[in-house]
Amino acid sequence: MSGLSGRAAIAGIGATEFSKDSGRSELRLACEAVLAAVADAGLRPSDVDGMVTFTADSSSEIHIARSTGIGELRFFSRVPHGGGAACGTVQQAAMAVATGVAEVVVCYRAFNERSGHRFGLGRADAPSGAGADDAAFSWVSPFGLFTPAQWVAMFARRYMHEYKATTEDFGRVAVVDRKHAAVNPAAWFHGRPITLADHQASRWIAEPLRLLDCCQESDGGQALVVVSAERARDLPHPPALVLAAGQGSGADQHMMTSYYRQDITGIPEMGLVGRQLYGQSGLGPADVDAAILYDHFTPLVLPQLEELGFCGRGEARHFIADGHLEVGGRLPVNTHGGQLGEAYIHGMNGIAEAVRLVRGTSVNQPPSVRHVLVTAGTGVPTSGLILGAGR
Amino acid sequence: MRSRTYEEVTVGETLPVLPVPLTRTLIVATAIASRDYQDVHHDPGLAVERGSKDVFMNILTTNGLIDRYVTEWAGPAAEVKAIKIRLGAPNYPGDTMVLTGAVTAKHDEDHRVEIAVRGDNGLGAHVTGVVAVRLPRGEEP
Amino acid sequence: MALTEQDGYDERLQEFTGREVLQPRPGPDPVNVPMIRHWVEAMGDRNPIYLDETAARETGRAGIVAPASMTQAWTMPGYAATAARQDDGSGLGGLIALLAEGGYTSVVATDSEFAFHRELVVGDHVGVRETVESISPEKRTALGAGRFVTTRRTYLDQHGEVVAEQRWRMLWFRPEQPQAPKALRPRPAVNRDNAFWFEAAREHRLVIQRCSGCAALRHPPGPCCPRCGSYDWDTAEASGRGRVHSFVVSHHPRHPAFESPYLVALVELEEGTRLVANLVGVTPEEVVIDMPVALEWLDPDPGLTLPAFRPVTP
Structure with missing residues (x-):
């Protein structure tokens, strides 16, 4: 077990409603989420002395601190690589409180991703500068490969080929997520489960991906309050201890297009994250009671299960078909409905669900959840957490 | 320039193929020489606004080129009696129109010869038509 | 209307x-003669009877016609x-x-x-x-x-x-609505590290960056060799033969520069490097993983030349 394990906890969660058109600014969504999380933690804005968000966020911590009465900040940091940042923000916060650099750190992400800039429409017309990040897209965009769904589809097709997977195997991920979302009042797809036939009937987006393989682009904000484990025990909710927090960038890593590795059916950066999570926490896959697996697109949920040791390489389709992702299964997954069913808030809403699972307050609460594994964006440098109940 | 006589022409005889490079200058110069100042024959922007992909050759020029094609073959003594044409694919700059022709009929009473003519460009047939010319008799000086 | x-x-x-x-x-x-001259010059008509009195009379005419x-x-x-x-x-x-x-x-x-x-x-x-x-x-x-x-x-x-x-x-x-100018493909962000590749493409040469230190080939290119650390490099010309390592059939969103659905493949060259490029001469239903392909060139937009691949028999 590492020096970080168990030193910090998530003590508060707060979110806006998730919608297709918030009608408010991204900064306002961020303020609402942050204040809700601070209130949930039983703290006041002036208690906050650190903030972490994504490099992708449009609202810097200064605007939120100024607007909400947080005031002074001693620690602020940003994590890059889109949705890969989600669990990384908590890692940053946990390290800050574990070392005494800060006492109350809020992690947040807020955007109008549906009514404003939609990632799903791609970066075909994104301005292109001379920097390495923009230049990297020169190897895909001019050929018409410029959306996240397309980038993922390239991995998915090869995965299908090597492991005899089908689009139905991807569809089963969407079905279980939507089943969970159907009972979640906060979910966009509350009350609207789907069948595998619905999935198979949905239109192609980027073959082999169909519409129902793609997440719900959403407007909304989500915030999390991280404090030391000791302080968390004095706050209203049962603490969700950060038992492990890791980041991972694989060898020959690209942004969504790591196509040049010998094998493109795995997610080596997620394997790297998993090894850290188990190493820090002293836990193994068998100790994980539920998981929030990043699901911007269904196909990359399969290799996550494999990289994290829940099943063998190429066996995820059987693991899923056997019902293990269901609430009564071996590894209940995305009990809030995931980003396919609840909302796409860049993975941050999944961390909040992991906290609810630890608290025992999920709308799809499995019995006796002690350890919840959470992952961040796939296809990009990523991150992960294991949260647990106080021991 | 030698003139062909009525007697030496046979039905079925073909005319030499004449490729006409369709430069932008040719299209504009011939439009102006025929006093046709319609913008579609010289202004690319307005031509596009009017539903064309570019400026295109005017019909008076097609008549002129057909006239030239047949009389080059027939010679200066020939008198053009009729030019009947139908236009198809426009002649746009940068293309080439290839003119071909064949004698389809002879009329002894007025030593008139009919020639079927067509001009093809990269898009298809620009023009199909018939030209009638009266040729000198062989015994005439 | x-x-x-x-x-x-x-x-x-x-x-x-x-x-x-x-x-x-x-x-x-x-x-009048001046307007006739303009006409015959523009038409390229060299029949002398239009400008030359003598030639016109030689044909039995009274003069210029x-x-x-x-x-x-x-x-x-x-x-x-x-x-x-x-x-x-x-x-x-x-x-x-x-x-x-x-x-x-x-x-x-x-x-x-x-x-x-x-x-x-x-x-x-x-x-x-x-x-x-x-x-x-x-x-x-x-x-x-x-x-x-x-x-x-x-x-x-x-x-x-x-x-x-x-x-x-x-x-x-009634003129049809004027056609919008052809949409351009997303442009590559050309910089000092990748310009050589796009310049070679304009000459219809598919090149692969090659380390001068250890001769390792690498694509996408970069300024430094991950194997030996050398900043020196030249290029090798690819044979243009490869196999489809994976592919995508793109349907949505529609981009005006592409006719949906269209094919984008990850091609593994016989030299060992991979690159993303469009597939041509094949329908989505016909593409299979590992099928052999050969290089072609697309010149989709002014100033943009891109490699593409067409299936070939092995």
Whole structure:
């Protein structure tokens, strides 16, 4: 077990409603989420002395601190690589409180991703500068490969080929997520489960991906309050201890297009994250009671299960078909409905669900959840957490 | 320039193929020489606004080129009696129109010869038509 | 947009049938050598009878004649009248306004059937009379919906004698919406590290960056060799043969530069590096993983050349 394990906890969660058109600014969504999380933690804005968000966020911590009465900040940091940042923000916060650099750190992400800039429409017309990040897209965009769904589809097709997977195997991920979302009042797809036939009937987006393989682009904000484990025990909710927090960038890593590795059916950066999570926490896959697996697109949920040791390489389709992702299964997954069913808030809403699972307050609460594994964006440098109940 | 006589022409005889490079200058110069100042024959922007992909050759020029094609073959003594044409694919700059022709009929009473003519460009047939010319008799000086 | 029968539009149009829409009037200039010279120069017509008195007389003529095909030119209204959008000399007068009312604002000539009664000589002053023969119902054409207006034009000399007759057909049409300029593909962000590759592509050469230190090939390229650390490199020319390692059939979102669905593949070259490129000459249903492909070049937009691959038999 590492020096970080168990030193910090998530003590508060707060979110806006998730919608297709918030009608408010991204900064306002961020303020609402942050204040809700601070209130949930039983703290006041002036208690906050650190903030972490994504490099992708449009609202810097200064605007939120100024607007909400947080005031002074001693620690602020940003994590890059889109949705890969989600669990990384908590890692940053946990390290800050574990070392005494800060006492109350809020992690947040807020955007109008549906009514404003939609990632799903791609970066075909994104301005292109001379920097390495923009230049990297020169190897895909001019050929018409410029959306996240397309980038993922390239991995998915090869995965299908090597492991005899089908689009139905991807569809089963969407079905279980939507089943969970159907009972979640906060979910966009509350009350609207789907069948595998619905999935198979949905239109192609980027073959082999169909519409129902793609997440719900959403407007909304989500915030999390991280404090030391000791302080968390004095706050209203049962603490969700950060038992492990890791980041991972694989060898020959690209942004969504790591196509040049010998094998493109795995997610080596997620394997790297998993090894850290188990190493820090002293836990193994068998100790994980539920998981929030990043699901911007269904196909990359399969290799996550494999990289994290829940099943063998190429066996995820059987693991899923056997019902293990269901609430009564071996590894209940995305009990809030995931980003396919609840909302796409860049993975941050999944961390909040992991906290609810630890608290025992999920709308799809499995019995006796002690350890919840959470992952961040796939296809990009990523991150992960294991949260647990106080021991 | 030698003139062909009525007697030496046979039905079925073909005319030499004449490729006409369709430069932008040719299209504009011939439009102006025929006093046709319609913008579609010289202004690319307005031509596009009017539903064309570019400026295109005017019909008076097609008549002129057909006239030239047949009389080059027939010679200066020939008198053009009729030019009947139908236009198809426009002649746009940068293309080439290839003119071909064949004698389809002879009329002894007025030593008139009919020639079927067509001009093809990269898009298809620009023009199909018939030209009638009266040729000198062989015994005439 | 289209005017219907209830508007009485067709009836108003048909009132022009049989009507003389242009009374004979002499053209702006009598037949003259300078205008003939302009014509034959532009047409590339070297027949000597149009400019050379002697040559004309050698053919039995009294002197220079004008090209038969030029007959109509003598009656054209000229620049000022065209620019002022007056009667354009087609002689259709009020008919043009009525056609414009119906949205038929563009015009192309489609048929011309000339019969020449005599050759025109210098000094002839030609005028034209024009009578409407028929106006067609609206037809769909490649240019847009339109009506064919057929007229009979009679060319008269200064003595009122008929010198030529012409059946003349014009298509008056509603132009289709002007086509938007062709959308460009997303442009590569060209910088100091990747410019060589796109420059080679413009010369239709597919190159692979090669480390000068350890000869390792790498793509996408970078400034430094991950194997030996050398900043020195040159390029190897790829054979252009490879296999489809994976592929995507893109349906949505639609981008105007691409015709959906379209194929994008990850191609593994026989040299061992991979690159993303479009597949051509194959339908989505026909593509299979590991199928052999060979290099082609696409020049989709000005200044942009990209490799593409076409399936080949192994």
